[in-house]
Amino acid sequence: DGGITQSPKYLFRKEGQNVTLSCEQNLNHDAMYWYRQDPGQGLRLIYYSQIVNDFQKGDIAEGYSVSREKKESFPLTVTSAQKNPTAFYLCASSIDGSRRFNEQFFGPGTRLTVL
Amino acid sequence: AQSVAQPEDQVNVAEGNPLTVKCTYSVSGNPYLFWYVQYPNRGLQFLLKYITGDNLVKGSYGFEAEFNKSQTSFHLKKPSALVSDSALYFCAVRDRANDYKLSFGAGTTVTVRA
Numbered sequence: 478d479g480g481i482t483q484s485p486k487y488l489f490r491k492e493g494q495n496v497t498l499s500c501e502q503n504l505n506h507d508a509m510y511w512y513r514q515d516p517g518q519g520l521r522l523i524y525y526s527q528i529v530n531d532f533q534k535g536d537i538a539e540g541y542s543v544s545r546e547k548k549e550s551f552p553l554t555v556t557s558a559q560k561n562p563t564a565f566y567l568c569a570s571s572i573d574g575s576r577r578f579n580e581q582f583f584g585p586g587t588r589l590t591v592l
Numbered sequence: 593a594q595s596v597a598q599p600e601d602q603v604n605v606a607e608g609n610p611l612t613v614k615c616t617y618s619v620s621g622n623p624y625l626f627w628y629v630q631y632p633n634r635g636l637q638f639l640l641k642y643i644t645g646d647n648l649v650k651g652s653y654g655f656e657a658e659f660n661k662s663q664t665s666f667h668l669k670k671p672s673a674l675v676s677d678s679a680l681y682f683c684a685v686r687d688r689a690n691d692y693k694l695s696f697g698a699g700t701t702v703t704v705r706a
Contacts, residue, residue, distance in 0.1 A: 481635075508692075517601075519682060519696040520636075527692065535693065567635055577686050578624045578643045581694060583635035 480504040481584035483568050488589045490555070490562065498553045498587045500568030507573050509551035510581060513537060514565040523566075526551055527575065555589065563591045594619045594687045598697035606705055611673040613700045615666045615683030625666040626684040626694070627657055636682060642666060653677070673704045 480503040490496045502509065508527050512520040522535030526545040540559025545551055551570075555562045565588050569581040595618045605611050617623055624643055628636040640651025647659045657668045666683060683697040 483635075510694075517698055519596075519698045521696075522693055525692060533692075565633075569636075575692075577688055577692065578641065580626060580638045580641055582638065583628075585635045586633070588633070 481568060481570055481582055483566075483584040483587050485587060486585070488587055490589060490591050492591065493557045495554055495556050496589065498555065498566055498568075498589070500551045500553065500584060502549050502551075502568075502570045502582075502584075504570055504572070504582065505548070506570035506582070507548070508571045508575075509545065510569040510571075511535075511541070511543065511551070511553045512567045512569065514567055514586075520567065523553065561591075562589055564589060594623075594685055594693070594695045596683050596685050596695055596697035598681075598683055598700045600700050601698075602701045602703065604703045604705065605673050607675050608672050611668075611670040611677065611702065611704070613668040613681050613683075613702060615668065615697060616664050617666060617683070617685040618664065619685055619687040621687050621689040624686045624688060625657075625659060626686075627651065627655070627666075627668050628682045628684065630680040630682065630699075639668070639681075673702075675704050675706050678702055678704045 484499045510525045511523040524543040526532035542554045567586045568584040571579045571581045597616045626641045627639040630636045642659045650656045680699045686694050
């Protein structure tokens with residue numbers, strides 16, 4: 478899991494609540510990503526950020542929001558508008574998002590469950 | 593648009609036998625290709641990647657993969673599987689020319705029996 482930490486490991490949310498998932502990296506990577514993993518569907522990109530103070534929507538951004546105020550941090554907020562948020566969330570980073578051949582390094586993940 | 597197909601949901605092999613996990617891809621241009629492995633309730637670990645050059649790529653833990661442009665495939669192989677290789681394997685592709693997205697396959701669960 479390298480130098481990427483995600484917290485908490487498990488998170489429980491009640492209907493109608495917003496929750497924020499933390500992602501921190503000490504790899505000095507420019508680019509950071511958020512993915513959602515559901516059984517049998519692989520990983521789907523939620524948001525990505527190539528540099529500080531800039532981010533773009535991925536394939537499934539509806540109901541999620543992010544910020545990138547610091548290079549090492551890329552928190553993800555799951556809002557009440559996300560209708561089916563129960564999933565495993567993975568944060569990743571890569572040294573330079575503009576160089577497409579760079580591999581991504583992943584954190585250990587946060588499992589979110591809606592009660 | 594870019595996509596990845598992993599045609600087998602599960603692969604079962606005996607320890608010591610060769611292991612192959614299949615992957616085919618679709619991109620409009622030339623691809624960068626990646627293999628990752630995931631153990632239960634963990635993040636993904638990078639195994640290897642194809643950028644250019646030699647079609648046979650060697651990676652971590654004795655794994656290798658062969659890029660075949662005509663068949664648009666990038667199959668992962670290991671000559672002699674270990675019980676500890678049991679995990680979920682993902683193939684991913686990125687188009688060299690277009691956007692920054694890495695597209696993942698649905699994953700293949702490998703079980704190596706002792």
